[in-house]
Amino acid sequence: MSSERKIRILVAKPGLDGHDRGVKIVARAYRDAGFEVIYTGLHQTPEQIVNAALQEDVDLIGLSCLSGAHMYLLPRVVELLKENKAEDIIVIVGGIIPKEDIPKLKKMGIKEIFLPGSSLSEIINWTRANMKPRHA
Amino acid sequence: MFAEETLRQVREGKKEWEKEVEKVIMQNPERKGGFSTVSDMEIKIIYTPEDIKDLDFARDIGYPGIFPFTRGCQPTMYRGREWTFRMFSGMGSAEDTNKRWHLLLKEGETGLSTAFDFPTLMGYDTDSPRARGECGKCGVAIDTLRDFEILTDRIPFDKITTSMTINPPASILWAMYLAAAEKAGISWDKIGGTIQNDMLKEFIAQKTLMLPLEPSIRLISDTIEFGTKYVPKWNTISISGYHIREAGSTAIQELAFTLADGIAYVQDVIERKKLDVDSFAPRFSFFFNSHLDFFEEVAKFRAARRMWAKIMRDRFKAKDPRSWWMRFHTQTAGCSLVAQQPYNNVVRTAIEALAAVLGGTQSLHTNSLDETLALPSEFAATTALRTQQIIADEIGVTNTIDPLAGSYFVESLTNQMEEKAWEYINKIDDMGGMPAAIEQGFPQMEIANAAYHYQQQIDKGEKVAIGVNKYSAGEQVYPPLLQIPEELEEEQIARTNEVKRIRDNRQVIQTLSDLRTASKTDKNLMPYVIEAVKEYATEQEICDTWRDVFGEYHESVIHL
Numbered sequence: 001m002s003s004e005r006k007i008r009i010l011v012a013k014p015g016l017d018g019h020d021r022g023v024k025i026v027a028r029a030y031r032d033a034g035f036e037v038i039y040t041g042l043h044q045t046p047e048q049i050v051n052a053a054l055q056e057d058v059d060l061i062g063l064s065c066l067s068g069a070h071m072y073l074l075p076r077v078v079e080l081l082k083e084n085k086a087e088d089i090i091v092i093v094g095g096i097i098p099k100e101d102i103p104k105l106k107k108m109g110i111k112e113i114f115l116p117g118s119s120l121s122e123i124i125n126w127t128r129a130n131m132k133p134r135h136a
Numbered sequence: 137m138f139a140e141e142t143l144r145q146v147r148e149g150k151k152e153w154e155k156e157v158e159k160v161i162m163q164n165p166e167r168k169g170g171f172s173t174v175s176d177m178e179i180k181i182i183y184t185p186e187d188i189k190d191l192d193f194a195r196d197i198g199y200p201g202i203f204p205f206t207r208g209c210q211p212t213m214y215r216g217r218e219w220t221f222r223m224f225s226g227m228g229s230a231e232d233t234n235k236r237w238h239l240l241l242k243e244g245e246t247g248l249s250t251a252f253d254f255p256t257l258m259g260y261d262t263d264s265p266r267a268r269g270e271c272g273k274c275g276v277a278i279d280t281l282r283d284f285e286i287l288t289d290r291i292p293f294d295k296i297t298t299s300m301t302i303n304p305p306a307s308i309l310w311a312m313y314l315a316a317a318e319k320a321g322i323s324w325d326k327i328g329g330t331i332q333n334d335m336l337k338e339f340i341a342q343k344t345l346m347l348p349l350e351p352s353i354r355l356i357s358d359t360i361e362f363g364t365k366y367v368p369k370w371n372t373i374s375i376s377g378y379h380i381r382e383a384g385s386t387a388i389q390e391l392a393f394t395l396a397d398g399i400a401y402v403q404d405v406i407e408r409k410k411l412d413v414d415s416f417a418p419r420f421s422f423f424f425n426s427h428l429d430f431f432e433e434v435a436k437f438r439a440a441r442r443m444w445a446k447i448m449r450d451r452f453k454a455k456d457p458r459s460w461w462m463r464f465h466t467q468t469a470g471c472s473l474v475a476q477q478p479y480n481n482v483v484r485t486a487i488e489a490l491a492a493v494l495g496g497t498q499s500l501h502t503n504s505l506d507e508t509l510a511l512p513s514e515f516a517a518t519t520a521l522r523t524q525q526i527i528a529d530e531i532g533v534t535n536t537i538d539p540l541a542g543s544y545f546v547e548s549l550t551n552q553m554e555e556k557a558w559e560y561i562n563k564i565d566d567m568g569g570m571p572a573a574i575e576q577g578f579p580q581m582e583i584a585n586a587a588y589h590y591q592q593q594i595d596k597g598e599k600v601a602i603g604v605n606k607y608s609a610g611e612q613v614y615p616p617l618l619q620i621p622e623e624l625e626e627e628q629i630a631r632t633n634e635v636k637r638i639r640d641n642r643q644v645i646q647t648l649s650d651l652r653t654a655s656k657t658d659k660n661l662m663p664y665v666i667e668a669v670k671e672y673a674t675e676q677e678i679c680d681t682w683r684d685v686f687g688e689y690h691e692s693v694i695h696l
Contacts (some may be wrong), residue, residue, distance in 0.1 A: 068270075076269075115475060120591060
């Protein structure tokens with residue numbers, strides 16, 4: 001048995017939007033690629049997402065946002081992680097994010113943004129290249 | 137359909153041709169191992185009379201406006217009246233959306249269709265903590281009748297029909313429409329329109345959720361009963377395959393699950409309300425997706441009409457032909473559009489719209505080229521409307537009815553869609569009907585599997601999305617996008633606070649209390665909702681009353 005801890009990922013859908021086709025596909029692709037995946041389900045507030053991330057002791061949070069509410073919902077997750085001294089949990093996003101919002105979100109602490117048309121392998125490869133478990 | 141001698145000749149000729157094919161393939165193999173539709177249905181190299189030899193013209197095809205309605209639901213179809221150009225629109229404030237509606241009407245739109253923002257769709261007011269950041273983003277924000285009056289300003293209630301994409305709080309938004317029409321002096325028997333009001337597909341696919349299954353279905357049957365009695369020209373439900381398809385289903389799943397949902401609603405109204413099927417079924421309407429695979433979509437629409445006619449006549453014993461016909465709205469497939477090289481989306485939408493028209497739709501929304509990026513700009517929405525107008529006026533497809541009938545391929549595919557959809561429906565019947573199937577996660581899992589399979593095919597290049605996994609090089613040219621200002625949220629909250637200040641709060645409390653009491657009985661709740669709405673109770677005040685009485689629904693099992 002490998003002693004190395006697997007990377008744990010929380011996949012979450014913040015806000016009221018229920019379009020979960022993409023988020024479920026990404027969660028499944030992560031699972032099939034050998035990561036440990038927890039999917040929060042729909043209609044999560046940033047508070048619920050951060051609580052789940054802390055409870056599940058994850059290394060990475062993947063947020064899906066298609067609704068245009070990203071400028072409130074996404075920075076709020078990062079902010080709450082900081083408040084809980086868990087800023088070492090990486091946050092990435094997939095969804096519909098206008099070009100001009102990308103630098104703003106990155107400045108606010110979102111590590112990477114995958115836009116419509118991103119392939120599953122791009123997301124998996126990025127995760128393998130950029131992530132290691134926060135603790136063994 | 138064919139004489140034995142003809143079929144013999146067909147078979148003989150085919151043998152000859154197959155020899156030729158074999159020779160050609162030896163030298164030039166086919167481009168790929170197999171050919172299939174977008175939904176992964178395998179398609180043969182050629183179709184002949186043999187593929188439809190059991191087809192019976194009168195039984196399976198027939199004439200438009202007559203059972204089994206395969207060719208269309210009206211006798212003269214588009215020669216009599218074009219389909220309704222109905223552009224789904226809503227953004228920002230009620231003023232913003234009213235302005236867009238008047239623009240589209242000026243440009244030749246013939247029906248209205250409302251997109252609400254997420255808080256409205258989910259039964260929250262703009263000031264709810266759950267609604268933060270969402271106001272006006274995906275549609276228009278409506279908290280009270282005040283917003284609705286602004287939304288419908290200068291809209292002639294008796295001359296134009298309005299569709300509202302609204303589900304858990306459908307009865308509330310409909311009550312606002314009825315109240316606004318009444319204030320404008322138009323009686324309910326003169327107004328027409330549609331509320332989507334289809335919760336089963338929400339549990340299956342789109343997931344705007346509020347109450348558990350049972351009270352959700354009860355509210356729907358209440359609206360159907362109310363409409364039947366008091367708003368006779370209103371389509372009280374739009375049973376929707378659209379969102380099932382957008383969630384990643386195949387065309388067959390879209391068809392089968394939609395019809396199974398329809399069966400569940402008819403069944404519930406008959407059992408719960410003891411209404412005669414012919415009293416309410418003629419006001420049932422449907423809503424389908426039109427995806428990229430042209431022939432698959434045309435076959436789906438034709439099969440849908442034929443199947444619903446059989447369901448209503450044979451299963452529910454309806455006698456009125458208007459209970460047998462399936463009238464439907466179509467929207468081109470949002471999920472087929474891509475963010476890369478977005479102007480190509482105009483082409484995709486045009487082809488999908490053509491499939492809807494050749495499939496005999498009653499009403500059509502064409503997506504805008506920028507919809508993978510934002511809500512439609514004025515330019516993009518007008519271009520999408522023009523796409524329909526070009527199909528209606530320039531290319532000759534409205535001259536004759538159901539021009540693809542009799543095609544060996546289209547008829548064969550229509551039969552195949554029907555056959556496979558019945559398999560699903562029988563399976564769902566065996567599970568105890570759609571509500572039971574949903575509780576077991578059956579349709580959800582089927583759709584999730586199909587969606588994952590499709591994405592894997594895209595990733596492997598087995599299915600093509602131009603600009604994404606093929607011909608993706610080159611500079612991207614993006615159109616200017618519509619933006620919804622963040623300040624709108626505060627303005628909307630201020631407006632609703634002002635409404636709360638000037639309304640008669642004693643009356644609001646009384647009507648909500650009456651609604652609460654009635655909700656605990658089996659009384660029809662529509663009159664109570666209308667009373668509350670007229671007193672300017674907010675949408676959430678009404679929904680919270682129900683959340684309190686019925687509890688909230690949360691997805692328990694999530695099917696990845």
